[in-house]
Amino acid sequence: MGVLDHTPAACRAREILDRVGGKWSLSVISQLGAETKRFTELSRGIEGVSHRMLTVTLRDLERDGIVSRRVYPVVPPRVEYALTPLGRTLLDLVGGLVTWAEDHLDEIDAARAAYDARAE
Amino acid sequence: MGVLDHTPAACRAREILDRVGGKWSLSVISQLGAETKRFTELSRGIEGVSHRMLTVTLRDLERDGIVSRRVYPVVPPRVEYALTPLGRTLLDLVGGLVTWAEDHLDEIDAARAAYDARAE
């Protein structure tokens, strides 16, 4: 028996999946892992993200205390985003996900192909 | 710079989130972590899951090679589900998520409360 033998544990893990599971969350966290960035820098660094979704994602992460938002009262506006200490602990965890993905994605793809082949 | 400094890395991590991010996936993986179980056992062990969603979740996990399905040709039908070796490696990873959740959920909840308070 490990950490996951009771349902409540899976429940809690789901909560963080809800927090990090958004389509763009990981990309944002990834981008902010190295350094503080401005809105437009993030926008350019994340291929395919719309203006709106980047805003929404940043708001959610900020609300959860994973990303900090610093506004400079200048014109034109300047806003900088960074990971909070909490966000940086997440970064380590997500590193584990990436490693696992690299190690097993081929395996999963093969399993899918085999499954689909069986069912035609 | 860590594992997450480039977007492609985040992309790959997203793929596994897509695979495991379903509402019931973690609960199923959790339930199967300890031992092989039958459909009804799983159903009883996971509070709130509907008949249909359990079926769908199991199919998806089976397709990805995370869960194995064994049918006994008897009547009444008997079907047993278990984690595959690949599934067990996932179990370890998810253990990390659970630990992180336990360590930081209060922090996140506090951040949310503070954020919501600021915005009224």
Next chain:
DNA sequence: CAGCATCCCCTGGGATACTG
């Protein structure tokens, strides 16, 4: 027992246009 099939609803997320 294990599970498809059907119906329906709701939210996540895309496109686009407007502002301080």
Next chain:
DNA sequence: CAGTATCCCAGGGGATGCTG
């Protein structure tokens, strides 16, 4: 530059009922 507002759609997921 850094957003907000509005509209819209696909599909994830719930409820229920039928079957081998």
